[in-house]
Amino acid sequence: MLEGxxxxxxxxxxxxxxxxxxxxxxxxAAGSSGLPAPDPTVYLVNxxxxxxxxxxxxxxxxxxxxxxxxxxxxxxxxxxxALDAALGAFPTLSMRPSxxxxxxxxxxxxxxxxxxxxxxxYSQRQLLELMVDFWTNHFNVFGHEKLDxxxxxxxxxxxxxxxxxGNFGDLLRASAASPAMLSYLDNASNTKRGPNENYARExxxxxxxxxxxxQTQQDVEEVARCFTGWTIQTTGPERGTFRYNPDTHDDxxxxxxxxxxxxxxxxxxxxxxxxxxxxxxxxxxHVAGKxxxxxxxxxxxxxxxxxxxxxxxxxxxDIRQVMRxxxxxxDFAAAADLKLRRPFEAAVAAVRALDAQLxxxxxxxxxxxxxxxxxxPFNWQPPNGYPDxxxxxxxxxxxxxxxxxxxxxxxxxxxxxxxxFTVAPGxxxxxxxxxxxxxxxxxxxxxxxxxxxxxxxxxxxxxQAPLPAAQVRAKLPGLIALILDSPYFQWR
Amino acid sequence: xxxxxxxxxxKALGALSLPAWFPRLAFSTAPDGPGSAQxxxxxxxxxxxxxxxLNTIVPVGDSAYYANRPTIGxxxxxxxxxxxxxxxxxxxxxxxxxxxxxxxxKPFYDGKALAAVHATGSPDPTHSHFQAMDYMExxxxxxxxxxxxxxxxxxxxxAAAGDGNVSPFxxxxxxxxxxxSLRGPVPATALxxxxxxxxxxxxxxxxxxQASLASLYADTTWLDAQxxxxxxxxxxxAAANPLAYLPRNxxxxxxxxxxxxxxxxxxxxxxxxxxxxACLDVGGWDTHHAEGxxxxxxxTLLGDLAAGLAAFATDMGGQMQHVVVVTMSEFGRxxxxxxxxxxxxxxxxxxxxxxxxxxxxxxxxxxxxxxPDQLSSPGDLQVTTDFxxxxxxxxDRRLLNSNLAAVFPGFQAPAYLGIVxxxx
Numbered sequence: 001m002l003e004g005x006x007x008x009x010x011x012x013x014x015x016x017x018x019x020x021x022x023x024x025x026x027x028x029a030a031g032s033s034g035l036p037a038p039d040p041t042v043y044l045v046n047x048x049x050x051x052x053x054x055x056x057x058x059x060x061x062x063x064x065x066x067x068x069x070x071x072x073x074x075x076x077x078x079x080x081x082a083l084d085a086a087l088g089a090f091p092t093l094s095m096r097p098s099x100x101x102x103x104x105x106x107x108x109x110x111x112x113x114x115x116x117x118x119x120x121x122y123s124q125r126q127l128l129e130l131m132v133d134f135w136t137n138h139f140n141v142f143g144h145e146k147l148d149x150x151x152x153x154x155x156x157x158x159x160x161x162x163x164x165x166g167n168f169g170d171l172l173r174a175s176a177a178s179p180a181m182l183s184y185l186d187n188a189s190n191t192k193r194g195p196n197e198n199y200a201r202e203x204x205x206x207x208x209x210x211x212x213x214x215q216t217q218q219d220v221e222e223v224a225r226c227f228t229g230w231t232i233q234t235t236g237p238e239r240g241t242f243r244y245n246p247d248t249h250d251d252x253x254x255x256x257x258x259x260x261x262x263x264x265x266x267x268x269x270x271x272x273x274x275x276x277x278x279x280x281x282x283x284x285x286h287v288a289g290k291x292x293x294x295x296x297x298x299x300x301x302x303x304x305x306x307x308x309x310x311x312x313x314x315x316x317x318d319i320r321q322v323m324r325x326x327x328x329x330x331d332f333a334a335a336a337d338l339k340l341r342r343p344f345e346a347a348v349a350a351v352r353a354l355d356a357q358l359x360x361x362x363x364x365x366x367x368x369x370x371x372x373x374x375x376x377p378f379n380w381q382p383p384n385g386y387p388d389x390x391x392x393x394x395x396x397x398x399x400x401x402x403x404x405x406x407x408x409x410x411x412x413x414x415x416x417x418x419x420x421f422t423v424a425p426g427x428x429x430x431x432x433x434x435x436x437x438x439x440x441x442x443x444x445x446x447x448x449x450x451x452x453x454x455x456x457x458x459x460x461x462x463x464q465a466p467l468p469a470a471q472v473r474a475k476l477p478g479l480i481a482l483i484l485d486s487p488y489f490q491w492r
Numbered sequence: 493x494x495x496x497x498x499x500x501x502x503k504a505l506g507a508l509s510l511p512a513w514f515p516r517l518a519f520s521t522a523p524d525g526p527g528s529a530q531x532x533x534x535x536x537x538x539x540x541x542x543x544x545x546l547n548t549i550v551p552v553g554d555s556a557y558y559a560n561r562p563t564i565g566x567x568x569x570x571x572x573x574x575x576x577x578x579x580x581x582x583x584x585x586x587x588x589x590x591x592x593x594x595x596x597x598k599p600f601y602d603g604k605a606l607a608a609v610h611a612t613g614s615p616d617p618t619h620s621h622f623q624a625m626d627y628m629e630x631x632x633x634x635x636x637x638x639x640x641x642x643x644x645x646x647x648x649x650x651a652a653a654g655d656g657n658v659s660p661f662x663x664x665x666x667x668x669x670x671x672x673s674l675r676g677p678v679p680a681t682a683l684x685x686x687x688x689x690x691x692x693x694x695x696x697x698x699x700x701x702q703a704s705l706a707s708l709y710a711d712t713t714w715l716d717a718q719x720x721x722x723x724x725x726x727x728x729x730a731a732a733n734p735l736a737y738l739p740r741n742x743x744x745x746x747x748x749x750x751x752x753x754x755x756x757x758x759x760x761x762x763x764x765x766x767x768x769x770a771c772l773d774v775g776g777w778d779t780h781h782a783e784g785x786x787x788x789x790x791x792t793l794l795g796d797l798a799a800g801l802a803a804f805a806t807d808m809g810g811q812m813q814h815v816v817v818v819t820m821s822e823f824g825r826x827x828x829x830x831x832x833x834x835x836x837x838x839x840x841x842x843x844x845x846x847x848x849x850x851x852x853x854x855x856x857x858x859x860x861x862x863x864p865d866q867l868s869s870p871g872d873l874q875v876t877t878d879f880x881x882x883x884x885x886x887x888d889r890r891l892l893n894s895n896l897a898a899v900f901p902g903f904q905a906p907a908y909l910g911i912v913x914x915x916x
Contacts, residue, residue: 032713032714033713033715034711034712034713034716185780186780186781186832186834189781189831189832189833190831190832191831191832193831194829194830194831194832195830195831196780196781196830196831196832196834196836197780197830197836197837198778198780198781198836201619201620201837205620205622211620211622211623217619217869217870218870220619221870340715343668372684372688373668374667374668374669375668381540381541381775381776382540382541382621382622382775382778383621384621384622387669390714391675392669392670393669394714394715394718395665395669395670395680395681395682395718395721396660396681396682396683396718396721396722396725397667397668397670397681397682397683397684397689398668398669398682399718399719399721399722400689400690400691400722400726401668401684403691403705403722404691404692407691407692407693407698407701408692411693448707449708452704452707452708455704456701456704478697478700478701478704481701481705482701482704482705482708485705485708486705486708487708487709487711487713487715487716487719490715
């Protein structure tokens, strides 16, 4: 048992899993996986990473429940030099906008997607990567149109990654002035001659206040005017960077949510709007609620959301503190099998669990698989980001595409992705099933399910009988796929 | 207000090439005896992002249109007052005209198989994409208490009325995520590619594998149910073997996601899998910036839409007698263009209805006008026809489901517009 685990985690059994699911308001759609609960260490690691690996489990066991959370919330203290070295293969990640814009757009956008997959698999700062994924979707920018083939790379570096566990107000301001966002939501062409409402509306509805934050159409128009003149430098060495153009800014007085925005403040008008939004209680509730949905369940308890929102407000939007509240809660500890892995999480978790090696073209193969599964990074066109609910992703196409990924990985058939499936000679079907279930799932199986895995490998031979090498070779790919494709693997 | 449910113009049909299946000529529509009516296949196309209905079915007869759209307005058809511009709109009835990129649909309009509805949309005034899409797909504007989609409720009601169709392909949503209109207790299949809809691997081994995998999804939880639906769909599709498919009548689908999806609708429909509902999405309509006029961003989107629908109708041929296609979008766009050469979120919009049972060749609805005092806040085309009025008529007359209280709870449909004939 994991030292320091909250009572609710320590007490997890299949039986009270049902109870906890119901009390978390998970509803009829999900929440009762019917599976034996994972060990708390395994659960914690699966929830704070892109999927367990033996090394993570050992470290979490050593650090304890609170210690592992604390470690992952301080990513700057975690050595990630091996990943940094591997990222050297993607020089575009550190380029300034004008240099990026001189490059082929496909090269730039593919590098960012592949680097994102690489980081998710190999970073030691796993929770940071989860937060980056969260904010990438919260401040969604479609990376396959207009200037954003190039500029999303800058947004990823200077907005999302720079503030993923920082202060929400800083993150919001960085996003508002990010050329990628200015292009995506058209604020780059928002001028006093005829305001463009796109950014103003989505910033309030999606980024801050939420749908019911009290803003009206009049507020949308006023906010749009406050952001007139926030645009992108189009020429010279600073091409592709933020530019405030006072000539196109409507510097008259405005009113937003009943508060006066004085005339003559120039760019300060937009900054005042952002400050009002960042500090608004509706924003605290909206952002806290989304974080709870990401890390706990599709229907988090109002008490947990309120607690997280209270932390958000009390700390002035300190994201790390909000995460401490959520991850320290009893609800979080009792949320096993309440969230499905989305395609990106399922694919990355499989590669991590298999400890697969990526060779030439491996990241491209994974990106191709993710495109088919519907979750290639930066490829969601509307501004609301990839959905994060079980119901959105569990459909026939989604099930089939993840099953096929499992089949491909089990057969080592994905170009450039290879796992070592060497087994001891003379192993029995039962030994092989147990060995790979432990490696890939690290959680107990129902006896009937274990029996199915053994039966697949044994193919009529006695479960405990040593198997001929040819049979092991024939049956191992399917065993790996059955485990990766099983219900057990689909839960975060 | 100027009613426009009458056509002031009739084009001479002779000048246009009619589709091979031109319904009124090729098929008798004499009603059969009781019980023999056949329910239409419904193809529901959702234009995600709020399509600009004012530049789709263009009100060239409303002078305020041109005043509001100095750079992105579509020129009047030749012969109109200020007409004769390059690449003009295509006249429909003297007041409305088609965007020129919709030219492939004009023969269907002339052949009475295509109708449009204008100034239609949701009674709820939201300008949020996501809320408006939710409301439209649930069919419950203004209400967040019902989580099922309107199409799923139609399927439930039809099942309750003794419909025996339990095929996994009864309702299909194209794409990686299932459309919200299809969500609910009746299973619906999400599908990207018919050709790829199977477990990959060596055929014999995959069959054994599928059996073993199915045994891991044999419990009764929610996730098990998702698995079972998927196995059912895989098996049904394999049994029908619809792979060898060639479009008929010279139909040429555009090489786009939309074209591919429509081609697969035809394919599934022909495969005898009991397809009743197909939902398709087309994205990219949120044209705040550089929308373009007769050419440009919107024109490209409309061109894809028209080419796809024309190919589908051509391919389906005589079967279009039992198909109804309806297009919708969460709301329309602001009447006045913005300084970015685009349009912001609006309200009223246009819809298209295509099929053999359509009373086509007509633009339906009540035109509220585009003068300042005729607009809804903050400068939008009013909604004079609830989108549910259009859908209810289709559900009732073409899908043969009169339980509209179940499909659109709380909605009292006014008199139908008469867009479709009762299914014969």
